Amino acid sequence: MALKDTFYISHGSPTLSIDESLEARNFLQSWKKDVFPQRPSSILVISGHWDTKVPTVNVVDSVNDTIYDFYNFPKQMYQLKYPAPGAPQLARRVKELLKEAGFSRVDEDTKRGLDHGAWVPLFLMYPEADIPVCQLSVQSHQDGTYHCNMGKALAPLKDEGVLIMGSGSAVHNLRELNRHSGSVAPWALEFDNWLKDALLQGRYEDVNHYEQKAPHAKRAHPWPDHFYPLHVAIGAAGQNSKAKLIHSSIDLGSLSYASYQFTSADS
Template sequence: MENDFKHVHVDKKRGVDHGTWVPLMFMYPEADIPVCQLSVQTDRDGTYHYNMGKALAPLKEKGILIMGSGATTHNLGTMQPDGSPVPSWASEFDSWLKNALLEGRYEDVNHYDSRAPYGKKAHPRPDHFYPLHVAMGAAGENAKAELLHHSWGNGSLSYASYRFTAAK
């Protein structure tokens, strides 16, 4: 692993949070796989988390799935009842992110807070967005993003799901 990622600490007292167990509940309902959850570092930036993913990338060759779970927009202060119209700022950020991912502009995504429209409004705190950066980095620089699912909840929460496949 790269120098920044040599010091890893294990907390055996803390279980996995909903960002891990909810997707795994659907993917592996028997809970018959080993799981290692990583914590994002909210005092770091998108590039740091992208590099974290790059450091983890060799694990894929051993059959290890690297998954990021969060939300493409996550501003809880703007939530509305389900079925509410999507605010323009959320839609604009979500569209920007989709285009950036599908076009392979990962450097732009790493700097979303300064390059995306409404980046800081879409993510006042980056903890639900940085898992995407880890997944991007783990996939590799020339990986292709594919939109698997898209829906909205509570007006402003985008539940877009992407898969990254290694370039051939």
């Protein structure tokens, strides 16, 4: 079964896994009913929490470990498990496609499981944990165009029933979080709105060069690791794809949970 859509999910805080007050949690829990009822053959997650020198896939033959790559959070979060099967065939297919596209070196990691950029949203989207999952890393020393090209290389996976999902945060500056304010920081809202307008208008090249085009770009993303998964999702959908905003909320003053669906033009 071929798929026409790719996604960028803003996973925000790890507390998304337990905090029922977060709007994004309800959105992800309604995933199969309201957003994407098709069942993928496997899932490829490009997470902002796996940043490597060269593209790297996790090749897991059995069950993915659950990685608790966060600190000083409620104890119950460290007891959650997401034992999704590994997807070694998908991992090797990703490696093959990237090499064919000119990515000269693609590494494998046989020990890494799923970081919280992958398992926290999937825990809500597919709670049964019965769909094979593979992760692909980002390279934060590269740029948006590089990651868009990575996505273009991976586009054939959609025809193989693979759900391609970038996972990051549309606005991600941990130093600017405000736990005591109920209002949204103007700079964060301005960047969030710029991104929405650029994507919905199909100005993907502007998003590729967001550092020069977007207001408050460096403040919204001091490091680009949580933004580049978006570029992979865009590239995999194609430059003529149509973007749809599927969720929008901001927590802690500036942490955006804006999430997008990209539908290929030939759908």
